[in-house]
Amino acid sequence: MKNKPLQPKTPPAKRPAVMKRPASAGSTASAEASIAKVTPARRAAFEILTLVGEGKGHSDELLHSPRIEALSAEDRNLTTTLVMGVLRWQIALDARIRTLLQRPEQRLAEPVSLALRLGAFQLLHLDRIPAHAALSESVELCRAAGQPHATGMVNAVLRKLAAAQKPGQRVFESVAAFSERLGHPQWLVERWVAAYGREAALKICEADQKEPAEGALFTENGGDLPQMDDGSRLVAELAATAVPDAKTVWDCCAAPGGKTLILAHRLVSAEITASDVSAKRLAQTEARFRRYAYAERIRCVVADATATSGSQSFDLILCDVPCSGTGTLAANPEIRHRLKAEEFPRQASRQKAILKAALKRLAPGGKLVYSTCSLEPEECERVVAGVIAGTNIVPSPVEALLQELSGAGMLRQDANLSSAVRNGALRTLPGVHSCDGFYAAVLEAAK
Ligand SMILES: C[S@@+](CC[C@H](N)C(=O)[O-])C[C@H]1O[C@@H](n2cnc3c(N)ncnc32)[C@H](O)[C@@H]1O
Numbered sequence: 001m002k003n004k005p006l007q008p009k010t011p012p013a014k015r016p017a018v019m020k021r022p023a024s025a026g027s028t029a030s031a032e033a034s035i036a037k038v039t040p041a042r043r044a045a046f047e048i049l050t051l052v053g054e055g056k057g058h059s060d061e062l063l064h065s066p067r068i069e070a071l072s073a074e075d076r077n078l079t080t081t082l083v084m085g086v087l088r089w090q091i092a093l094d095a096r097i098r099t100l101l102q103r104p105e106q107r108l109a110e111p112v113s114l115a116l117r118l119g120a121f122q123l124l125h126l127d128r129i130p131a132h133a134a135l136s137e138s139v140e141l142c143r144a145a146g147q148p149h150a151t152g153m154v155n156a157v158l159r160k161l162a163a164a165q166k167p168g169q170r171v172f173e174s175v176a177a178f179s180e181r182l183g184h185p186q187w188l189v190e191r192w193v194a195a196y197g198r199e200a201a202l203k204i205c206e207a208d209q210k211e212p213a214e215g216a217l218f219t220e221n222g223g224d225l226p227q228m229d230d231g232s233r234l235v236a237e238l239a240a241t242a243v244p245d246a247k248t249v250w251d252c253c254a255a256p257g258g259k260t261l262i263l264a265h266r267l268v269s270a271e272i273t274a275s276d277v278s279a280k281r282l283a284q285t286e287a288r289f290r291r292y293a294y295a296e297r298i299r300c301v302v303a304d305a306t307a308t309s310g311s312q313s314f315d316l317i318l319c320d321v322p323c324s325g326t327g328t329l330a331a332n333p334e335i336r337h338r339l340k341a342e343e344f345p346r347q348a349s350r351q352k353a354i355l356k357a358a359l360k361r362l363a364p365g366g367k368l369v370y371s372t373c374s375l376e377p378e379e380c381e382r383v384v385a386g387v388i389a390g391t392n393i394v395p396s397p398v399e400a401l402l403q404e405l406s407g408a409g410m411l412r413q414d415a416n417l418s419s420a421v422r423n424g425a426l427r428t429l430p431g432v433h434s435c436d437g438f439y440a441a442v443l444e445a446a447k
Pocket residue numbers: 232252253254255256257258259260275276277278281303304305306320321322323354
């Protein structure tokens with residue numbers, strides 16, 4: 001290969017499959033010849049998807065590695081489209097491919113599955129890619145990855161797919177059918193149906209398959225405001241509106257700092273402490289803050305928010321806890337492939353520990369905003385209910401805060417957030433609201 005292999009932030013223990021060469025793979029010369037026939041974008045996409053599949057990197061990080069930055073703008077765009085598209089549609093692509101295999105139950109080697117998914121995604125979802133390019137380069141990728149015996153099958157499956165009719169109009173679909181069609185694990189969608197209803201679950205799945213929505217909630221965007229999802233910004237705007245005269249503010253899970261920046265932008269006379277348990281993430285956050293003049297008032301501290309040490313109390317605390325991220329699948333498509341239901345209780349116990357410790361630092365009459373980008377009740381309302389039971393902390397409804405933001409002209413008239421309040425807390429849903437799925441509850445300490 002002419003290009004250097006990709007460098008994920010954590011170097012892989014093994015090289016990507018495209019360069020692994022089992023003894024049975026035929027001559028090195030024929031693999032070299034095959035890879036030379038593959039365009040840089042498809043080659044890069046194949047390597048990134050291999051690393052993501054092996055758990056050796058996050059798609060977003062890998063798509064910003066020096067090797068990808070060195071590609072032409074056109075190749076970078078195609079690489080991104082291929083990686084994000086395959087990750088979003090993987091479940092649906094695999095289901096379609098299975099129907100075209102001679103033995104649908106057969107387990108394919110990972111590089112073969114990957115070559116098939118890449119080809120199928122281009123054939124089914126990209127209008128401007130000639131079918132022969134999608135097909136022949138998938139075959140060459142398969143050969144170059146040391147799977148020459150599978151090239152005939154890859155060719156045959158993709159030919160059948162290219163010739164097949166597009167699916168007809170759907171009258172009614174079961175949850176199982178639309179989960180698969182829209183590339184989601186059925187168990188996850190069933191949870192959303194239980195929590196939010198079938199129509200909302202369908203809209204969430206549809207939204208997850210598109211590029212993340214452009215800002216559609218706020219009237220003011222860009223300028224000296226940080227770039228971030230509108231749902232994430234909405235959480236921070238609500239926090240700033242909840243305690244507009246806050247003098248002391250603590251963002252206890254701050255990295256990468258988007259919400260801290262909104263707090264600093266709005267609360268012009270507040271001293272703001274931003275902490276995170278990860279020194280590396282906080283260092284990147286500090287570097288980000290340097291680009292904004294109003295962020296000079298932010299003090300960054302590496303700290304574990306579950307630690308009970310520290311005596312300072314705060315008028316406003318933002319507790320934007322780590323979570324499963326199921327409200328952000330459009331931007332983070334691979335989460336769906338890694339996630340297991342057992343993860344929710346594990347997340348919840350960490351979230352409860354953070355919230356419990358943070359509440360101890362709240363000044364009398366102060367407010368804490370607990371938030372996640374998860375759609376799962378275990379990580380959201382159930383954490384809050386579990387932690388505040390039997391304490392003198394009370395929930396403070398968010399409706400009035402949304403009205404205040406709207407009355408101040410900050411929200412667009414078509415923002416349609418009236419349905420984004422459940423039991424007094426903010427609950428945005430992708431596809432239902434024009435942003436990622438966020439949960440935020442405002443909690444108030446007795447005076
Ligand atoms: C959801 S992210 C925060 C996003 C951030 N508020 C923003 O809007 O840009 C959660 C952060 O919590 C940090 N974290 C995880 N466990 C923590 C703990 N025990 N104490 C402090 N920070 C923690 C993670 O490193 C991660 O950066």
